[in-house]
Amino acid sequence: MQDNEAIAMKPLVAIVGRPNVGKSTFFNRMIGNRLAIVEDIPGTTRDRIYGDTEWNGHEFTLIDTGGLDISATDDMMTRVRAQVELAIQEADVIVFMCDARAGITPSDIEIAEMLRRTNKPVVLLVNKADNAALRQEVFDFYSLALGEPIAISSTQGKGTGDALDVIVAALPPEHDEKEEEDHRPRFAIVGRPNVGKSSLLNAILGQERAIVSETPGTTRDAIDTIVRYRDRELRLIDTAGIRRRGRIAPGVERYSVLRAQRAIDRADVALLLIDAVEGLTAQDTHIAGYIHEAAKGVVVVVNKWDIVRAKRAAFERGEAGAFDEPPPDAVQYRRIITEGLKFIPYAPVVFAAAKTGYHTGVILDTALRIADERHKRVSTSKLNEVIHAAVLRHHPPHRQGRELRILYVTQAEVNPPTFVFFINDESLLHFSYERYLENQLRAAFGFEGTAIRMVFRSREPREAVRRA
Numbered sequence: 001m002q003d004n005e006a007i008a009m010k011p012l013v014a015i016v017g018r019p020n021v022g023k024s025t026f027f028n029r030m031i032g033n034r035l036a037i038v039e040d041i042p043g044t045t046r047d048r049i050y051g052d053t054e055w056n057g058h059e060f061t062l063i064d065t066g067g068l069d070i071s072a073t074d075d076m077m078t079r080v081r082a083q084v085e086l087a088i089q090e091a092d093v094i095v096f097m098c099d100a101r102a103g104i105t106p107s108d109i110e111i112a113e114m115l116r117r118t119n120k121p122v123v124l125l126v127n128k129a130d131n132a133a134l135r136q137e138v139f140d141f142y143s144l145a146l147g148e149p150i151a152i153s154s155t156q157g158k159g160t161g162d163a164l165d166v167i168v169a170a171l172p173p174e175h176d177e178k179e180e181e182d183h184r185p186r187f188a189i190v191g192r193p194n195v196g197k198s199s200l201l202n203a204i205l206g207q208e209r210a211i212v213s214e215t216p217g218t219t220r221d222a223i224d225t226i227v228r229y230r231d232r233e234l235r236l237i238d239t240a241g242i243r244r245r246g247r248i249a250p251g252v253e254r255y256s257v258l259r260a261q262r263a264i265d266r267a268d269v270a271l272l273l274i275d276a277v278e279g280l281t282a283q284d285t286h287i288a289g290y291i292h293e294a295a296k297g298v299v300v301v302v303n304k305w306d307i308v309r310a311k312r313a314a315f316e317r318g319e320a321g322a323f324d325e326p327p328p329d330a331v332q333y334r335r336i337i338t339e340g341l342k343f344i345p346y347a348p349v350v351f352a353a354a355k356t357g358y359h360t361g362v363i364l365d366t367a368l369r370i371a372d373e374r375h376k377r378v379s380t381s382k383l384n385e386v387i388h389a390a391v392l393r394h395h396p397p398h399r400q401g402r403e404l405r406i407l408y409v410t411q412a413e414v415n416p417p418t419f420v421f422f423i424n425d426e427s428l429l430h431f432s433y434e435r436y437l438e439n440q441l442r443a444a445f446g447f448e449g450t451a452i453r454m455v456f457r458s459r460e461p462r463e464a465v466r467r468a
Contacts, residue, residue, distance in 0.1 A: 010052060011060040011171045014091035016084055016115070018107040019067025021099040022127040025154040027051065027064040030164070050224055055164040060171060063087045070110045093121045093170045095163075096146060100129040100137050104144065112144040121170035124149045125163055130156060184226070185371035187364075188237040188263040190291075191273035192283050196303040199354035200273065201225065201238045204364065229364050234371075239263045264290060268374055268415060269297035269367045269449070276304045276333070276351070280340040288341050295416040297370040297450035298347045300337055301363055306353035308333075346442065348449050370449035374415045378445050383409045383419070390440040396433050404428040407459070418453040426458045 015023045031051035049064040065087045066080035088094060096115055098108050115122050126138045129151035141149035150166060152159035189197045204227060225236045239260040264270050270291045274284050291298050308327045315326040328336065330351055337349050348366050352359040387409050396404035408422040419441065423429065438454060441447065 011092045012063055012090050013060050013093045013095060013167055013171075014063040014065060014084075014087040015095045015097060016065050016068055016088065016111065017097035018069060018105065018111065021067075021097045021102075022154045023067070023097050024049075024064055026095075026097065026125070026127065026152070026160070027062055029154055029157060029160060030062055055168050058168045058171060060092075060168075063091060068111055069107060070114065071107070088115075088118060088120075091120065092172050093123060093167060094118065095123045095125055095167065096144075097125045097127050098141060098144075098149075100126045100134040100151065103137065104140060108144065112146055115146065122146050123163065123166050123170060126151050127154055129153055129159070184233045184235050185269065185368060186235045186237060186267045187367050187371075188239060188267035188270045189273065190239050190260055190264060190270050190287060191303075192275070192281065192287070195273040195275045196354040197238055197273055200271070200301070200303065200352075200360070200363075201236060203354050203357045203360045204229075204236065230368070232368065234364075234368070237263045237267060261290060264294055264296060267296055268371050269299065271299050271301050271363060271367060272347075273301045273303045273354075274337070276302045276308045280336055285340060288344055288347075292344050292451055295451040295453050297367070297374055297416075298344060299363060299366050299370065299449060300341065300347050300349045302333060302337070302349060302351045303354050305351040306356055306358060344451070346447065346449055346451070366449065373446060373448050374417060374450045376417060376445065376447065377414060378411050380410045382444075383411060386440060386444040387421075387437065390437065394436060396428070397430060399428050399430070402428055404433070412455070413453075416451055416453055417447055418455065420455045420457060422457050422459070424459055426456045429456055 015027055017023055027049070031053045051062050051064070053060065053062055065084045068081060068084045069077050070081065072078070072081075094115055096111065098104070124141060124144065124146045126141050126149045129135045129138055130153045135151045138149050138151040150159060150163050152163050154160070189200055191197055205225060225238070227234055227236055272284070272288055272291060274280055288298070288300075312327045312329065333351070334349050338345065341347065348370075350359055350363050350366055352363060354360070387406060391406060396406075402425070405424040406421055407424065410420050412418045412420045421437075434454060434456075438452065441452065
């Protein structure tokens, strides 16, 4: 796609090394939260993971990478190597991590030779130096000819301060101007495993920013990418596929699901991908429910639409092997989505094919429009005019001989749009009338594609908070 570009707002520091030397443990300790997956399984981190950190007043972005095995020839390791090489190209400083317990390995020697050719600052960290004997072994790593090796223990935190001092000293000079607050809209790409989330990200970027594989769950880590589109910058968050809770394996899958949910929490708009071939599933509905509960914007993206159209055309031509009945067309499919996701009637539906780039622009245009709707403000006078007219058209139902009275309405927040209703007694409010009021707000002011929050406050101290 034209005009897309990855933008580094802070100096970049890439952590590289062979599998299972503790790169993700170091990364997590440096950024202060469990963003990268940590498992005692070589190759757990496959994609590049980014996280911001600060040391002694210097801010920079760390890049965690997959374990590098230069001699490996299998497809996945080749892709991991390509990701590591991209991280090295992006980085201002490279942290080369080795393992004190294992000593220098042939892979370490190969990686050291590759890093020397980059002509970039390299900080050599020897991890797992958990005791005095192992710290003595660190001197052997001088033979890699990458400067002084620094003994650290990522799990214990030993030596990490010294490591950060050296990393900060190697950073490029800082600019005087302060980075402005990030007002870019945030879009999370979510959905079940293998529905095409990474393919959509790559179609938007025009480069293989995330690993694309037919293996469900390949993208185990949430990945942020800054994109320029139609003279606007936006942040894309690629996530792991979300599975049913009972089917989540311990360890890697568990963290992947938590991260995907956190990505939705961080986002302004979720791009919910559905597999057009498999159709709407219970798990799709579960994810949509999570988006709705989090009061986010949402675009329902029916992906792999090119396959469905091809199958429908084959049926109409009467080709052998065609189905007994044709796959649904766009009108029928939209009706299926509307019925299955009736709790988010405000969500637009876009039919797309991530692999070919079909309707990629429509997805982004729709998401940007929704992001703008989430920041819409309505004047108090207009709000009360609309709600007063709505009450006159349809009076609230009586309960125990009493009638709900709406005294006053105001918009308290944006992103999500939040409306506070001052009423006589919230116990008189029925959910059906609350839904009616929401529909009146949408009819008058739009709020396409986004959940809205409605807060009801009684004149008494009691307060109820309800999400629409």
